[in-house]
Amino acid sequence: xxxxxxxxxxKITKRGQNVTFRCDPISEHNRLYWYRQTLGQGPEFLTYxxxxxxxxxxxxxxxxxxxxxxxxxxxxxxxxxxxxxxxAMYLCASSLSAVGRxxxxxxxxxxxxx
Amino acid sequence: GQSLEQPSxxxxxxxxxxxxxxxxxxxxxxxxSWYQQHDGGAPTFLSYNGLDGLEETGRFSSFLSRSxxxxxxxxxxLQMKDSASxxxxxxxxxxxxxxxxGTGTLLAVQP
Numbered sequence: 168x169x170x171x172x173x174x175x176x177x178k179i180t181k182r183g184q185n186v187t188f189r190c191d192p193i194s195e196h197n198r199l200y201w202y203r204q205t206l207g208q209g210p211e212f213l214t215y216x217x218x219x220x221x222x223x224x225x226x227x228x229x230x231x232x233x234x235x236x237x238x239x240x241x242x243x244x245x246x247x248x249x250x251x252x253x254x255a256m257y258l259c260a261s262s263l264s265a266v267g268r269x270x271x272x273x274x275x276x277x278x279x280x281x
Numbered sequence: 282g283q284s285l286e287q288p289s290x291x292x293x294x295x296x297x298x299x300x301x302x303x304x305x306x307x308x309x310x311x312x313x314s315w316y317q318q319h320d321g322g323a324p325t326f327l328s329y330n331g332l333d334g335l336e337e338t339g340r341f342s343s344f345l346s347r348s349x350x351x352x353x354x355x356x357x358x359l360q361m362k363d364s365a366s367x368x369x370x371x372x373x374x375x376x377x378x379x380x381x382x383g384t385g386t387l388l389a390v391q392p
Contacts (some may be wrong), residue, residue: 171323201378208326209368223377258323262378267324269314270346270380 171273173259179279180249188276192261199242200270201234202258203227210258216242222231251279283307285369285383292389293359300384301354303369311372312343313352314380319365327367328354356388364390 172191192199197218198219202210213232215223216238228234231249236242246253256277260270285305293299302315312331314323330336330345330352343357354362366387370380 168371198378207384208383209370210380212381215377215379218379223379253372260324269316269329270324272323272325274323 171261171271172261173257173273173276175276176274177277177279179281183248183281185245185247186278187243188257188259188278190242190244190259190273191240192242193271194240195220196265196271197239197261198262199236200260200262201242201244204256204258204275205254207242213244213257219241237250246278249278251280254278254280283381285371285381287367287369288369289384289385290389292297292391293363294391295359297359298355298357299388301356301360301369301388303354303383304373305352305369305383306351307350307371307381310338310347310350312356313343314372315341315354316368316382317365318368318385322386323365324368328345333342359390359391361390364388 185196197214201213204210212225214227214234216236219236231247234244257274258275259274260272262270294302305363312327315327317327318323318324328343330343340357345352366385368382372383
């Protein structure tokens with residue numbers, strides 16, 4: 168297993184367009200998280216899946232954001248009608264249920280909205 | 282709500298020891314974690330403290346005092362490759378186990 172994979176690594180899009188990112192977690196990890204990180208800040212929690220169920224969404228996640236994890240494997244994060252304020256690094260992480268094991272993060276998708 | 286405070290920047294020289302502090306305010310507390318992130322890279326897990334005391338992993342140690350809502354990361358025998366951002370994070374509890382991250386400390390190791 169090569170860890171958490173995210174695709175694409177970089178995405179430049181025009182304001183108003185829709186974008187979709189993909190995350191492939193470590194196969195035995197049942198928990199999957201999406202975070203957003205802007206320059207000079209720590210990752211901000213967006214949403215959490217346990218298997219295929221989306222159990223928590225941050226208030227940061229407006230109606231333009233949607234995430235799915237069909238069959239409890241890979242996950243997608245879609246942003247509709249992108250705005251310049253959506254420009255950020257979108258990070259995916261996965262973990263086992265055990266406490267203290269920590270998250271394994273992917274390398275992220277850097278979104279630039281122009 | 283939850284908030285974590287860390288120094289924004291720390292500078293040290295190769296071979297030295299540096300301590301990065303973290304104070305937190307949380308509605309519930311379930312452990313303090315530390316992550317390292319190199320520029321343009323993914324955050325990587327360094328250490329976790331669920332109980333008071335010191336945890337040691339090679340050159341890195343992490344300490345927690347729950348009564349003081351305080352922890353620190355200690356890096357010994359600093360190397361140039363340790364130049365990175367370091368984040369403390371608290372586990373929010375409940376079913377999600379989600380981590381809330383601090384704003385990070387940028388460590389610059391100088392020769």
